[in-house]
Amino acid sequence: MELPMPDSLSAAHFRDDTAARKLIEGIRWPNGTVCPYCGTLAKSYALKKAGWYRCSSKECRKDFTVTMGTVMERSHIPLHKWLIAFYLMNSSKKGISSHQLHRTLGIKYQSAWFMTHRIREAMRSGGLAPMGGSGKTVEADETYFHTIPKDELLPKTGKRGRRAGARRPGYRAVLALVERGGSVRTFHIANADQNTVSKIMRENVAKETRIHTDESGIYNLVPWRFAEHETVKHSAYEYVRGDVTTNTVEGYFSIFKRGMKGIYQHCGEKHLHHYLAEFDHRYNHRVALGFNDTDRTLAAIKGASGKRLTYRQPN
Numbered sequence: 001m002e003l004p005m006p007d008s009l010s011a012a013h014f015r016d017d018t019a020a021r022k023l024i025e026g027i028r029w030p031n032g033t034v035c036p037y038c039g040t041l042a043k044s045y046a047l048k049k050a051g052w053y054r055c056s057s058k059e060c061r062k063d064f065t066v067t068m069g070t071v072m073e074r075s076h077i078p079l080h081k082w083l084i085a086f087y088l089m090n091s092s093k094k095g096i097s098s099h100q101l102h103r104t105l106g107i108k109y110q111s112a113w114f115m116t117h118r119i120r121e122a123m124r125s126g127g128l129a130p131m132g133g134s135g136k137t138v139e140a141d142e143t144y145f146h147t148i149p150k151d152e153l154l155p156k157t158g159k160r161g162r163r164a165g166a167r168r169p170g171y172r173a174v175l176a177l178v179e180r181g182g183s184v185r186t187f188h189i190a191n192a193d194q195n196t197v198s199k200i201m202r203e204n205v206a207k208e209t210r211i212h213t214d215e216s217g218i219y220n221l222v223p224w225r226f227a228e229h230e231t232v233k234h235s236a237y238e239y240v241r242g243d244v245t246t247n248t249v250e251g252y253f254s255i256f257k258r259g260m261k262g263i264y265q266h267c268g269e270k271h272l273h274h275y276l277a278e279f280d281h282r283y284n285h286r287v288a289l290g291f292n293d294t295d296r297t298l299a300a301i302k303g304a305s306g307k308r309l310t311y312r313q314p315n
């Protein structure tokens, strides 16, 4: 298949396994090999078998490859196919389905499904500094995806998630925080209520930040936690008032929903956060912030290291 060839990714990376491996080695080991067992830097020698190194540390002497400790570990899919998958998931606005990848790469559907989940894991960012700050604006909004199962109904009322300010009791929500002109963070939350929302916002947004939301009751605790809280009244068809708007965060949701509808129809609830990580990664490395398709792909490959995977691999 035809792929555009940007600067630091070339046709060779998508077709030649050695070239693909060298690229990944360059990204993971900019200062020389790092032994995944003992952490020894730049002290190893290449073994006969391509891509294998032996640690030179006397106490270690273990053999390793560049994919150990990454989302590609122990996969039998050739590395150039991994790079194609990384590139396709990063360059298409709404992502690519496992079915499409299975046809494009000529691999089993199950393997393609597995790859897309692992690449989403590579795209996940963690341990971040607070968003916003003095003079910055963060827009918050939520959207609803799944109904809450009956066995999780609140015992006292017998009703589905009837909690303070909850707008749509009985539904699971995705909360998105978007810094205007900056990045997004999304959260799949069990109950969209005041306490849950305000806790997430306190943990993720600097308190000097201006917060813009709609008039939903779930943001009622926000004024006590942040410098300013301004709302637009969607029920009265008000979408922009001065510079107060939630259009940015709604723009994020519209891409996410179109992607989920068109490509990922059968997303179970337990996987939703993986899809959110994927859409967040593309949004946080978007063209308006100076990233092109290659930068975005390379950032994801960089993120492939040190991710712990909890699901079993089929191949």
Ligand SMILES: [Zn+2]
Pocket (backbone or CB within 6 Å): 035, 036, 037, 038, 039, 040, 055, 056, 057, 060, 061, 062
């Ligand atoms: Zn070692």
